Amino acid sequence: MSLHDNHNVIPFGAPHDGADDPLFEARLLRALQVPVPEDLVESILLRQTTEARHPVRARSRSASPVWRIAAVFALAVGGLGLFLSSSAPVHALPDLAVEHTLTHESDATARMAQVAPSQLRALFARTGVILDAVPEAVHYVKLCELGHDLSVHLVSQQPSGPVTIYYVPGRVESARMDFQQAGFQGRSVPLTGGTLVFLAATNGAFDQLESDWLRVLDPSRG
């Protein structure tokens, strides 16, 4: 008798869900265990905290007049608040990058194993960036928060020493610049859809890395 022959019939006396074979159940459970990304919890909480700070709520297109009045009032109050707070400092990316490098993942620059291209692509994809090509010599990659912005935090081991790289999608700085801060040499490079920040003890590898990443992230300029 094939399985097709007994539709809607459960054999008499059998456990209803058929989970009566401990060995098979153990094997089933084992087979279903796919590897869970190491940064799963962290990436979920990162997106949630970003959302909590910049809530995006779907609005009904057919909002009632009461809601429209409330919205106008909120806009007016918000505009006033924006005006009053316009002098509040917006932290520059170099400041944020240096602060993050000093206080988080301080061991990131010690990583020597090369990151798999698939992992790199997957992480960039989560920021909405699809990489056609992947630069070589990436030894660390993680999604991190720089201020209110989501960034891809990378480390590349170079002959001159490790270089920390941040790609901040959606935040485009006004100008390319080199800087020095807290013992770091740095470079900030605005791209079409975001900004790259390089940090290292020396800037010897910046030109080559800038060229490599421009080619990948901003092909029209690279």
Next chain:
Amino acid sequence: MAAKQAQFDALVRATSADLYRFGHWLCRNPTLAHDLVQETYLRAWRSLDDLRNTAAAKAWLITILRREHARLYERKTPAIESIDDQLAPLPDDDGLIQAPDDASEDNLLRRAIARLERKYREPLLMQVMCGCSCEEIARELGITPQAVMTQLFRARQKLKAMLAGGAAGESHEFA
């Protein structure tokens, strides 16, 4: 706000691994599964106040995940030309094939699970991987608990038959 954040943190830490695995089996792709789970928890965060019974949190999250999967991916899923195309993402570089024994036993079972019809596979995943009760699965799938039992029973029967068939050359065809 701090209490809500603490509740959410605890929820993520307690449930995200199982939810990711469930999403992985729905999407058959680790990147899509990761995105799907992130979207699911974002939705959960927005409506966390609706979660009255924390004991039902996992079933609540599965409901959100299945809806998100339907919204984001089901229409975009390319037509599957063959079973091999359908199974290709599973033994990719996701660490699913870890040893020769794994290829011959657990991986054979994975392929069999992937071949199950969705109506059998989903309740099985919910039960075995997520620990959902028969009633929870029934509510989620909109069917009776008796129908859930039947599908779970059939799912196991089909898997065992497929494994037996696999050993003899994978000649079975299941609908």
